[in-house]
Amino acid sequence: MAAPHAQLAASQFSESQREARRRGLPSLEGRTIVITGAARGVGRVLAESCAQAGARLVLADLLENEGRETAEALSKAGADVRFAPIDLADPASIQRFAADVAGREGIVHGLVNNAAIATGIGGPAFDEIDLETWDRVMQVNVRGSWLATRALAPMLKASGSGRIVNLASDTALWGAPRLLAYVASKGAIIAMTRSLARELGLAGVGVTAVAPGILRNEATDYVPEERHRMYESLRAVPGPQTPEDIAPTVVFLLTHGALALTGQVLPVNAGFVFT
Numbered sequence: 001m002a003a004p005h006a007q008l009a010a011s012q013f014s015e016s017q018r019e020a021r022r023r024g025l026p027s028l029e030g031r032t033i034v035i036t037g038a039a040r041g042v043g044r045v046l047a048e049s050c051a052q053a054g055a056r057l058v059l060a061d062l063l064e065n066e067g068r069e070t071a072e073a074l075s076k077a078g079a080d081v082r083f084a085p086i087d088l089a090d091p092a093s094i095q096r097f098a099a100d101v102a103g104r105e106g107i108v109h110g111l112v113n114n115a116a117i118a119t120g121i122g123g124p125a126f127d128e129i130d131l132e133t134w135d136r137v138m139q140v141n142v143r144g145s146w147l148a149t150r151a152l153a154p155m156l157k158a159s160g161s162g163r164i165v166n167l168a169s170d171t172a173l174w175g176a177p178r179l180l181a182y183v184a185s186k187g188a189i190i191a192m193t194r195s196l197a198r199e200l201g202l203a204g205v206g207v208t209a210v211a212p213g214i215l216r217n218e219a220t221d222y223v224p225e226e227r228h229r230m231y232e233s234l235r236a237v238p239g240p241q242t243p244e245d246i247a248p249t250v251v252f253l254l255t256h257g258a259l260a261l262t263g264q265v266l267p268v269n270a271g272f273v274f275t
């Protein structure tokens, strides 16, 4: 029998699942979802929403302590979740992660390629970026997403309704200046989404990308307030956005019904740019 506090936490969580349904969050019950970069930030919020929608979760991150804490917090709230370490810069680490998931979960219904390195908004000009930064950003954001997709593809195919959601950025759509390595990496994510949609579509796996605008979270705390306000005033729906605002779209893209959107890039930025 579960301890009383666990029962309480579980009932709190099923209450939040009911709340999720009231808010129109689609169901991910019976689906196993892997989220990279889920220790904190956007990935953590996406994990919370997927758990509310009823998914079983594997959280992957370089940050082991934070990742385990996040998994523990979600688990205390009644989610079916575990943490597994991954370093997306290291192909062997990605292989180890995939072997672990193959052994424990066996089948994966969804992969969210969320982990990335962001270089600061208003950073160096294109001719001032050092080679090391460029290579590191490409290694984690682009090669890491490719290798994670490749390693989990057999398990996504085996599910019969695999869905991949890639985190792009609207900076790659409108061409944000002084952010070239990051913008180029997100442009590559968009191109990979389209190409992979055609390759994996043959096995019924859907691949989409979401392109958020600047969000209010710890990763953008350093951005000066007037810069935040500039972006926020140019949205069709003016004002700040948080990761919670984009999570319902990501949850939907992980469902069976999202296959018709395969290959598409959805700018989840309240109308800052349109495609």
Ligand SMILES: NC(=O)c1ccc[n+]([C@@H]2O[C@H](COP(=O)([O-])OP(=O)(O)OC[C@H]3O[C@@H](n4cnc5c(N)ncnc54)[C@H](O)[C@@H]3O)[C@@H](O)[C@H]2O)c1
Residues within 6 Å of the ligand: 036, 037, 038, 039, 040, 041, 042, 043, 060, 061, 062, 063, 086, 087, 088, 089, 113, 114, 115, 116, 117, 118, 140, 167, 168, 169, 170, 211, 212, 213, 214, 215, 216, 217, 218, 219, 220
């Ligand atoms: N925050 C924003 O305003 C914003 C806007 C548009 C797009 N995005 C995208 O959303 C995603 C999440 O961003 P965030 O704001 O939460 O950033 P964040 O820096 O808070 O989180 C990124 C996560 O990725 C993990 N990570 C970094 N390198 C890794 C590696 N080598 N291996 C495994 N994990 C690694 C980090 O440990 C961290 O948990 C990114 O793809 C980012 O580009 C964010």
